[in-house]
Amino acid sequence: xERPLRLISTNPLDExxxxxxxxxxxxxxxxxxxxxxxATADEAVRVEEALEVLGERYREGRSGIVLExxxxxxxxxxSTAAAAACARLFxxxxxxxxxQAALETLAVIAYLGPCTRPEVTxxxxxxxxxxxxxxxxxxxxxxxxxxEEFGAIRYRTTPLFERxxxxxxxxxxxxxxxxxxxxxxxxARLETVAAQRSA
Amino acid sequence: xERPLRLISTNPLDExxxxxxxxxxxxxxxxxxxxxxxATADEAVRVEEALEVLGERYREGRSGIVLExxxxxxxxxxSTAAAAACARLFxxxxxxxxxQAALETLAVIAYLGPCTRPEVTxxxxxxxxxxxxxxxxxxxxxxxxxxEEFGAIRYRTTPLFERxxxxxxxxxxxxxxxxxxxxxxxxARLETVAAQRSA
Amino acid sequence: MLAVTELELDLEAFEGPFDLLLSLVLxxxxxxxxxxxxxxxxxxxxxxxxxxELDLEAxxxxxxLISALLELKARGLFPDEEAELAELEPEVAAEExxxxxxxxxxxxxxxxxxxxxxxxxxxxxxxxxxxxxHGVQDRRxxxxxxxxxxxxxxxxxxxxxxxxxxxxxxxxxxPVAQFVERWRALLRRRTLLDFDQEVRGLTRAEIAVAFLxxxxxxxxxxxxxxxxxxxxxxxxxxxxxxxxxxxxxxxG
Numbered sequence: 001x002e003r004p005l006r007l008i009s010t011n012p013l014d015e016x017x018x019x020x021x022x023x024x025x026x027x028x029x030x031x032x033x034x035x036x037x038x039a040t041a042d043e044a045v046r047v048e049e050a051l052e053v054l055g056e057r058y059r060e061g062r063s064g065i066v067l068e069x070x071x072x073x074x075x076x077x078x079s080t081a082a083a084a085a086c087a088r089l090f091x092x093x094x095x096x097x098x099x100q101a102a103l104e105t106l107a108v109i110a111y112l113g114p115c116t117r118p119e120v121t122x123x124x125x126x127x128x129x130x131x132x133x134x135x136x137x138x139x140x141x142x143x144x145x146x147x148e149e150f151g152a153i154r155y156r157t158t159p160l161f162e163r164x165x166x167x168x169x170x171x172x173x174x175x176x177x178x179x180x181x182x183x184x185x186x187x188a189r190l191e192t193v194a195a196q197r198s199a
Numbered sequence: 200x201e202r203p204l205r206l207i208s209t210n211p212l213d214e215x216x217x218x219x220x221x222x223x224x225x226x227x228x229x230x231x232x233x234x235x236x237x238a239t240a241d242e243a244v245r246v247e248e249a250l251e252v253l254g255e256r257y258r259e260g261r262s263g264i265v266l267e268x269x270x271x272x273x274x275x276x277x278s279t280a281a282a283a284a285c286a287r288l289f290x291x292x293x294x295x296x297x298x299q300a301a302l303e304t305l306a307v308i309a310y311l312g313p314c315t316r317p318e319v320t321x322x323x324x325x326x327x328x329x330x331x332x333x334x335x336x337x338x339x340x341x342x343x344x345x346x347e348e349f350g351a352i353r354y355r356t357t358p359l360f361e362r363x364x365x366x367x368x369x370x371x372x373x374x375x376x377x378x379x380x381x382x383x384x385x386x387a388r389l390e391t392v393a394a395q396r397s398a
Numbered sequence: 399m400l401a402v403t404e405l406e407l408d409l410e411a412f413e414g415p416f417d418l419l420l421s422l423v424l425x426x427x428x429x430x431x432x433x434x435x436x437x438x439x440x441x442x443x444x445x446x447x448x449x450x451e452l453d454l455e456a457x458x459x460x461x462x463l464i465s466a467l468l469e470l471k472a473r474g475l476f477p478d479e480e481a482e483l484a485e486l487e488p489e490v491a492a493e494e495x496x497x498x499x500x501x502x503x504x505x506x507x508x509x510x511x512x513x514x515x516x517x518x519x520x521x522x523x524x525x526x527x528x529x530x531x532h533g534v535q536d537r538r539x540x541x542x543x544x545x546x547x548x549x550x551x552x553x554x555x556x557x558x559x560x561x562x563x564x565x566x567x568x569x570x571x572x573p574v575a576q577f578v579e580r581w582r583a584l585l586r587r588r589t590l591l592d593f594d595q596e597v598r599g600l601t602r603a604e605i606a607v608a609f610l611x612x613x614x615x616x617x618x619x620x621x622x623x624x625x626x627x628x629x630x631x632x633x634x635x636x637x638x639x640x641x642x643x644x645x646x647x648x649x650g
Contacts, residue, residue, distance in 0.1 A: 021264050025277055078225045098513075106512060108508075151396075153325065303551045310548070372549070395559050
């Protein structure tokens with residue numbers, strides 16, 4: 001297993017893996033399995049096998065280039081070990097300085113799915129027009145048609161959102177029930193107080 | 200020389216090479232030696248050494264990712280062996296078609312005749328700079344002189360637009376008699392609605 | 399006797415006695431959005447627990463204050479929904495409010511989950527690669543489109559927006575100062591007032607503000623409040639009768 005892939009040039013799977021490497025290094029977005037299958041003109045099963053081999057080769061701790069499954073496809077990113085060096089050279093304009101309001105708005109749009117600004121406003125309790133415009137500018141949310149009843153523009157999160165937050169897809173968001181205990185936590189604390197009182 | 204770089208994890212030059220890999224996979228421009236030295240916070244001699252190691256690792260015939268020295272510095276590209284796959288990737292039709300924002304912007308320009316970005320923005324109620332830039336890049340709209348009053352650039356639809364939508368000319372657009380007789384009436388109606396929406 | 403207004407609070411957004419929090423909220427210097435009212439409840443229950451017997455009067459007073467704050471907060475969170483909520487039966491409205499508060503809380507939790515993901519910096523390339531493949535250009539063709547899409551897009555742009563609702567204007571919160579003046583004027587003319595009678599015909603929002611104005615005046619010793627039993631009529635009188643108060647709102 002420790003023999004490096006690249007030395008076995010007679011192995012056709014290795015050739016396929018090299019082609020996939022090439023595609024991923026020039027693509028400007030994550031490539032889905034279907035896109036890889038179409039571009040390599042190979043079989044899905046073999047492409048998946050090659051991706052597995054590449055995942056082993058380009059993994060955190062072993063390579064500066066890391067293959068990750070993100071935004072419904074596959075993409076290269078820098079290893080976390082190289083984050084400090086990357087930060088010296090590159091900006092992170094998409095996520096730099098995201099405010100609490102922006103994060104809440106993103107969360108609402110990500111969880112509700114395509115929704116209009118009035119719908120987000122209802123949950124957040126404050127006007128979100130400016131916040132949404134800022135998120136569109138950053139490319140984290142995009143227009144997704146209009147509400148048929150009122151003609152208001154709907155917004156959805158973009159693949160870039162999934163990439164920035166390292167999500168394989170929107171389904172990778174934690175279930176809301178798992179987030180914090182909320183009411184249960186308060187009840188538990190009240191019960192503790194009550195127990196102290198009766199003691 | 201045939202021993203794979205990634206297995207010698209105790210070699211600090213290897214670590215430097217991994218950092219450089221990471222920088223190169225994130226960069227959208229070739230990186231100069233100076234930039235690499237600054238980002239890695241290492242010595243120029245060692246960065247050059249690491250680049251040599253990487254050049255050996257990422258070379259034509261051995262890897263799908265090829266390190267290339269160009270005028271501006273160093274950059275990754277796809278191997279020539281993968282050219283056919285790259286061609287299929289880049290020349291494939293875009294499956295998703297046009298966004299609602301793109302469709303609305305195209306509709307306004309097609310039905311109302313050449314318009315400036317501020318005019319389209321007013322009618323749509325959101326900034327269209329990015330959308331128009333995307334449509335120009337795709338060749339669906341093109342510049343058509345300047346607005347005489349304000350000097351803003353006007354945009355018109357292109358022959359490619361007519362081909363994509365299967366129209367012999369703009370006169371073959373579906374009729375919108377329910378919205379008004381002629382472009383001027385439709386424009387007036389859209390502007391009235393836009394004003395109500397922003398009120 | 400436990401003085402509710404002296405309850406010491408140590409919250410994320412505020413530190414100090416409860417009555418200071420109340421007056422800062424009334425003066426719009428602290429936003430209720432930032433105050434975790436559940437923490438206030440827990441602090442109060444904690445203080446109650448330290449005492450030997452259940453202080454019913456303090457509990458009653460606390461409930462009145464905290465529910466006024468909750469209503470204010472709820473309305474602040476859902477400003478456009480007042481009319482809709484006001485039309486609902488009280489129990490249904492309370493459930494609806496609770497549901498929306500939970501929704502908001504979950505949005506906040508999801509936001510902090512997202513913020514944690516950002517703490518780990520992730521670098522990837524934005525935009526096209528510096529060098530592509532030799533001899534290959536990014537020429538993406540567009541598949542054929544239907545012109546009807548264009549007509550539909552323009553028709554949607556011509557849909558007039560719904561008329562703005564004016565219902566919220568009827569339910570907007572009147573300034574507390576207006577009710578402060580009203581109570582003062584009434585007390586100049588009469589010595590004893592009945593709260594329910596005076597607020598009859600007012601909206602729920604106005605009643606809440608009227609009550610807050612009352613508490614404010616009580617705090618400034620301009621009047622006295624009397625309630626024989628929980629849910630009994632609240633009697634308002636000039637401060638001379640203060641000594642006979644059955645339930646104590648801390649003065650000064």
